[in-house]
Amino acid sequence: MTQIQRKKTSSKADSFTESVIREMTRIALQHGAINLSQGFPDFPCPLELKQAAYAAIAEDVNQYAITWGDRPFREAIATKVRWYLGLEVDPERQITVTCGSTEAMAATMLATVDAGDEVIIFEPYYENYGPDAILANATPRYVKLHPPEWTFDELELRQAFNAHTKAIIINTPHNPLGKVFTRDELSVIADLCQQWDVLAFTDEIYEHILYDGAKHVALATLPGMDDRTVTINGLSKTYSVTGWRVGYILASPTLTGAIRKVHDFLTVGAPAPLQRAGVAAMQLPPQYYDDLARLYEQKRKLILQTLDAVGIPYFVPQGAYYVWADISHFGYPTDVDFTYHLIKEIGVAVVPGSSFFSDPQKGRSFIRFCFSKKPETLAAAQERLFKLLIADS
Numbered sequence: 001m002t003q004i005q006r007k008k009t010s011s012k013a014d015s016f017t018e019s020v021i022r023e024m025t026r027i028a029l030q031h032g033a034i035n036l037s038q039g040f041p042d043f044p045c046p047l048e049l050k051q052a053a054y055a056a057i058a059e060d061v062n063q064y065a066i067t068w069g070d071r072p073f074r075e076a077i078a079t080k081v082r083w084y085l086g087l088e089v090d091p092e093r094q095i096t097v098t099c100g101s102t103e104a105m106a107a108t109m110l111a112t113v114d115a116g117d118e119v120i121i122f123e124p125y126y127e128n129y130g131p132d133a134i135l136a137n138a139t140p141r142y143v144k145l146h147p148p149e150w151t152f153d154e155l156e157l158r159q160a161f162n163a164h165t166k167a168i169i170i171n172t173p174h175n176p177l178g179k180v181f182t183r184d185e186l187s188v189i190a191d192l193c194q195q196w197d198v199l200a201f202t203d204e205i206y207e208h209i210l211y212d213g214a215k216h217v218a219l220a221t222l223p224g225m226d227d228r229t230v231t232i233n234g235l236s237k238t239y240s241v242t243g244w245r246v247g248y249i250l251a252s253p254t255l256t257g258a259i260r261k262v263h264d265f266l267t268v269g270a271p272a273p274l275q276r277a278g279v280a281a282m283q284l285p286p287q288y289y290d291d292l293a294r295l296y297e298q299k300r301k302l303i304l305q306t307l308d309a310v311g312i313p314y315f316v317p318q319g320a321y322y323v324w325a326d327i328s329h330f331g332y333p334t335d336v337d338f339t340y341h342l343i344k345e346i347g348v349a350v351v352p353g354s355s356f357f358s359d360p361q362k363g364r365s366f367i368r369f370c371f372s373k374k375p376e377t378l379a380a381a382q383e384r385l386f387k388l389l390i391a392d393s
């Protein structure tokens, strides 16, 4: 017998770590901490979705849906995005239903990007985009969002585009910052995409969670962008069903053709009965979205009051359900040390800022709070966070 020793794991898998966001949820559970880390609601989803899901199971909708999505769901998506985004999409040729927007982004990259292509990512960024790029053999190219307003520098963005650029990822409303990209910012991006013949992948999962009159603009609706934008979304955040894993992709017929093939071989399809419930979600009246935004306005108020009372500076989110907070004055060596202190001693779990940067050093003075929680959860977290004041004095 030869003694060949082979590395058991792939270089790709070796090149990224497990998701810090998901890890924090596990550690929170271990320590009985209130979980303000991973972004998911701790309150029920709308009754209409539950009833449609029960009915689908009762009717034995148990087998595969069409790989790229059950037709009634795709039609309902097309109607809803026409109303909300002002986007015309053909449900037969331009919509792919996926296992959450996580699969949507991965399938999109795998379907469009070749080895050596560069993908521009604004930093800080939702941690999945890094491994997505690695899995697709792409080279991520990070462009900084600068405090205090967390805008990009137009010159820096311009310099990031080059002959190797294949795509740019835009996440608006933004996780972790809560920034909502303005039409002017998106126009700059749109012009560069057209100048360099670059695709745009937009993660718009927080499109309905907006504050202080902020407006969500879909990049695909800007002139010249419909054929080069891949719009990614899902049921998770808008309808409070993050565990259902139902997402969708809107793209040109050409891009959709490639994306559907990758999606088919990755997952075959999203859960069939839950796609039936997706129809009910898409048919909720406009009032639902107003109420959702108002509900989150209340939650944002509670968490910001807490941070004010405890003396933690933050960026006021205009969208999404996170607060990006500055912990530098606590004097901990790293954001991770501070996060562990919060989880173990204070009893509140958050996400360390470094997990949103390619170079962890850049995120050392930040943490992210998630506030998609019941008022009583936020009140209990407040009570615990007050311990920081006592420890400080």
Ligand code: GLN
Residues within 6 Å of the ligand: 021, 022, 037, 038, 039, 040, 102, 126, 175
């Ligand atoms: N988007 C959520 C977050 O940032 C969680 C996503 C996930 O864990 N799949 O916390």
